[in-house]
Amino acid sequence: MPPGLGDTERAVASTIATWLYPPAGALGVSGAADRVSVYVDDYAARLPTASRLQFRALLHAMDRGFGPWAGRPTARLTEARPKDVAAYLTAWAKAPTYTQRMLFEGLRTVLMMAYASDPEVRARCGIPWLGDT
Amino acid sequence: MGEGPRLREPKDHVADLRLHCDVVVVGSGPAGAIAAWRLASAGVDVVLLEAGPWVRTFQPDVGRTLASSFWDGGVRVTRGNVLLPTLQARCLGGGSVYNSAICMRPTTGALARWRDAHGIDFTSGELDADFDAVERLMGVKPVAPDVMGRRNELFLEAAKRLGWAAEVIQRNEEGCQGSANCILGCRVGAKLSMDRRSIPEAMALGARVVTGAVVDRLLLSRGRARGVEGHLINEAGESAHALRVTAKATVLAAGTIATPALMRRSGLRKPGIGDNLRFHPSTYLLGRFDSEILPWQGATQGAHTTEFLDRGIKLESLWADPAVFSIRFPVEGLAFQEWMARWPQIAVWDGWVSGDDSVGAVREVGPRLDLTWNFGARDVKLLQETNALLAEMFRAAGAREVLPGMRGLPAVLSADDAPERIRAARVTATDLPTASNHVFGATPMGADPATAATDKHGAVYGTEDLYVVDTGLFPESPGVNPMLTAMALAHAIGGTVADRVASAARAP
Ligand SMILES: Cc1cc2nc3c(=O)[nH]c(=O)nc-3n(C[C@H](O)[C@H](O)[C@H](O)COP(=O)(O)OP(=O)(O)OC[C@H]3O[C@@H](n4cnc5c(N)ncnc54)[C@H](O)[C@@H]3O)c2cc1C
Numbered sequence: 001m002p003p004g005l006g007d008t009e010r011a012v013a014s015t016i017a018t019w020l021y022p023p024a025g026a027l028g029v030s031g032a033a034d035r036v037s038v039y040v041d042d043y044a045a046r047l048p049t050a051s052r053l054q055f056r057a058l059l060h061a062m063d064r065g066f067g068p069w070a071g072r073p074t075a076r077l078t079e080a081r082p083k084d085v086a087a088y089l090t091a092w093a094k095a096p097t098y099t100q101r102m103l104f105e106g107l108r109t110v111l112m113m114a115y116a117s118d119p120e121v122r123a124r125c126g127i128p129w130l131g132d133t
Numbered sequence: 134m135g136e137g138p139r140l141r142e143p144k145d146h147v148a149d150l151r152l153h154c155d156v157v158v159v160g161s162g163p164a165g166a167i168a169a170w171r172l173a174s175a176g177v178d179v180v181l182l183e184a185g186p187w188v189r190t191f192q193p194d195v196g197r198t199l200a201s202s203f204w205d206g207g208v209r210v211t212r213g214n215v216l217l218p219t220l221q222a223r224c225l226g227g228g229s230v231y232n233s234a235i236c237m238r239p240t241t242g243a244l245a246r247w248r249d250a251h252g253i254d255f256t257s258g259e260l261d262a263d264f265d266a267v268e269r270l271m272g273v274k275p276v277a278p279d280v281m282g283r284r285n286e287l288f289l290e291a292a293k294r295l296g297w298a299a300e301v302i303q304r305n306e307e308g309c310q311g312s313a314n315c316i317l318g319c320r321v322g323a324k325l326s327m328d329r330r331s332i333p334e335a336m337a338l339g340a341r342v343v344t345g346a347v348v349d350r351l352l353l354s355r356g357r358a359r360g361v362e363g364h365l366i367n368e369a370g371e372s373a374h375a376l377r378v379t380a381k382a383t384v385l386a387a388g389t390i391a392t393p394a395l396m397r398r399s400g401l402r403k404p405g406i407g408d409n410l411r412f413h414p415s416t417y418l419l420g421r422f423d424s425e426i427l428p429w430q431g432a433t434q435g436a437h438t439t440e441f442l443d444r445g446i447k448l449e450s451l452w453a454d455p456a457v458f459s460i461r462f463p464v465e466g467l468a469f470q471e472w473m474a475r476w477p478q479i480a481v482w483d484g485w486v487s488g489d490d491s492v493g494a495v496r497e498v499g500p501r502l503d504l505t506w507n508f509g510a511r512d513v514k515l516l517q518e519t520n521a522l523l524a525e526m527f528r529a530a531g532a533r534e535v536l537p538g539m540r541g542l543p544a545v546l547s548a549d550d551a552p553e554r555i556r557a558a559r560v561t562a563t564d565l566p567t568a569s570n571h572v573f574g575a576t577p578m579g580a581d582p583a584t585a586a587t588d589k590h591g592a593v594y595g596t597e598d599l600y601v602v603d604t605g606l607f608p609e610s611p612g613v614n615p616m617l618t619a620m621a622l623a624h625a626i627g628g629t630v631a632d633r634v635a636s637a638a639r640a641p
């Protein structure tokens with residue numbers, strides 16, 4: 001398989017997953033867990049080239065968009081305080097522009113596939129997991 | 134019968150491949166596989182080409198399944214007034230490998246519209262024998278009571294309470310164990326997808342099958358189709374060798390999107406080829422109950438309503454994977470996880486509309502596709518009403534809460550007034566999340582060569598010996614899930630092509 005994500009892209013995915021799936025949640029499994037970013041990496045590697053490039057570009061756009069949004073052009077999403085990450089990602093999720101909302105939803109779907117495919121998450125929700133069968 | 138092995142797969146692609154046959158079929162989904170089987174049954178020498186592999190081991194989760202076995206890695210979307218996600222499988226058997234296996238004959242109303250608006254008349258039972266043959270071959274039967282599961286049973290109970298016509302779904306399967314995993318491929322081999330039923334039978338009758346065979350162009354000469362050319366994909370996923378198949382007739386079954394793209398890339402760009410791209414826009418609602426539903430138990434789709442078919446609305450019980458449906462839960466992390474933990478008490482029911490007011494087009498920009506589709510205002514209203522009807526069902530079934538996923542409404546509604554709130558919402562196309570895996574119409578049959586791509590027999594206007602058999606043929610919605618109609622048409626057209634090839638061979 002070709003390589004999936006670069007280091008920055010992985011870090012962006014991990015930052016967003018940590019906000020979406022905080023460690024203090026009812027399931028007690030954090031999106032920061034390595035296996036979420038490992039899954040996303042593996043998923044990206046399986047995508048056809050054009051789709052993979054689009055996905056990687058979306059992660060970069062999320063990262064690069066943070067500085068202008070925060071009024072500090074060089075600021076990076078991956079280095080932002082949790083409070084700012086939350087505000088920035090909420091702005092994407094509730095964006096007035098349809099395309100922006102849909103882009104965020106697409107990214108959220110991939111991270112959800114990673115999170116919901118985690119055997120521990122499934123066990124805590126009582127959902128069967130086919131990985132071991 | 135033709136020479137050489139019956140099956141060539143990516144591991145065998147170590148040199149260029151040239152074949153000759155009576156009929157080459159491009160694409161091995163429900164339509165192509167049935168056409169190949171029908172042709173082989175008539176003693177015709179057939180080569181069936183499939184771009185994807187024969188998937189014998191399924192992935193355990195939805196992300197890897199989509200990325201590895203669907204075109205564009207499962208992230209295909211159309212552009213237009215909304216972004217419509219749509220899935221097309223890329224493997225031997227096409228959509229039948231990952232679909233829910235729902236088999237239903239077209240409504241009489243839909244066939245009457247095909248006749249009145251497009252001059253395609255199947256209203257007098259002309260396809261009955263084809264439907265019978267396909268249903269027999271594919272083992273179509275109602276879901277067995279012991280694998281219905283609570284989610285499907287509750288759906289039927291709700292419809293009964295509301296006085297709506299509903300029934301147990303008929304599917305092509307044998308020994309379904311009710312794992313609700315159809316979207317991941319059937320691990321127990323119960324689903325009779327084309328790789329399990331029809332393609333093996335066609336091969337036993339002499340058909341040759343090549344997987345990892347991507348058709349890039351039609352061979353056209355002096356107004357006739359002479360076969361196809363393309364490339365072979367090896368085990369490493371590289372396009373390593375050339376492919377050329379010459380044939381007396383060419384049957385296109387690459388699916389509604391790929392078939393017109395292939396025709397247009399080959400220079401066939403007349404009106405009708407790539408226009409009229411249609412979908413059944415779909416929706417789903419989540420309903421939370423006090424009691425356990427365990428939505429992952431039971432046949433993937435075991436019950437549906439027939440009550441609203443004449444209004445262009447169909448409601449169904451559904452399961453796929455929490456990874457797909459959890460997007461309906463609130464984004465905020467803590468609330469999200471609380472909802473995840475409630476999955477055992479949640480049922481998912483979906484609905485779709487016939488999409489008569491929504492149309493798009495298939496175009497190609499170099500090797501890439503450009504898909505457009507506009508969600509018509511009447512269909513937006515109809516899909517909103519579909520959401521309201523689903524909410525009525527949840528209320529009748531005793532759900533506490535309903536998650537409609539509509540912009541402008543809270544993520545979670547009380548089931549008590551959810552139908553009314555959904556109906557009262559002012560929505561535009563972008564407020565209603567929709568997706569569709571029922572795609573059809575981009576190479577439509579029709580009596581008028583100026584607007585249609587083919588005649589009633591799938592024969593392409595203006596090009597001899599070229600046929601289309603996939604769902605692209607439907608001039609409008611069949612009013613039901615598309616697979617069975619495509620298979621019956623492919624069966625009928627396969628018979629016609631076999632007759633024509635035989636009579637051409639007899640001609641002096
Ligand atoms: C998740 C899902 C669930 C569904 N559930 C149902 C259901 O329960 N009931 C129902 O009626 N319908 C259902 N559908 C829709 C149904 O599967 C399709 O309508 C049906 O598969 C269409 O058949 P087809 O033969 O026209 O095309 P496809 O099934 O799309 O087959 C086309 C084949 O051609 C191949 N191909 C494409 N381009 C090329 C090329 N250039 N060279 C060689 N090969 C090529 C593709 O890889 C593919 O295998 C579902 C679809 C999906 C995705």
Ligand code: SF4
Pocket residue numbers: 306308309310311312313314315316318319320321322323324431432433
């Ligand atoms: S519900 Fe499960 S067992 Fe039944 S056909 Fe689908 S995947 Fe196979």
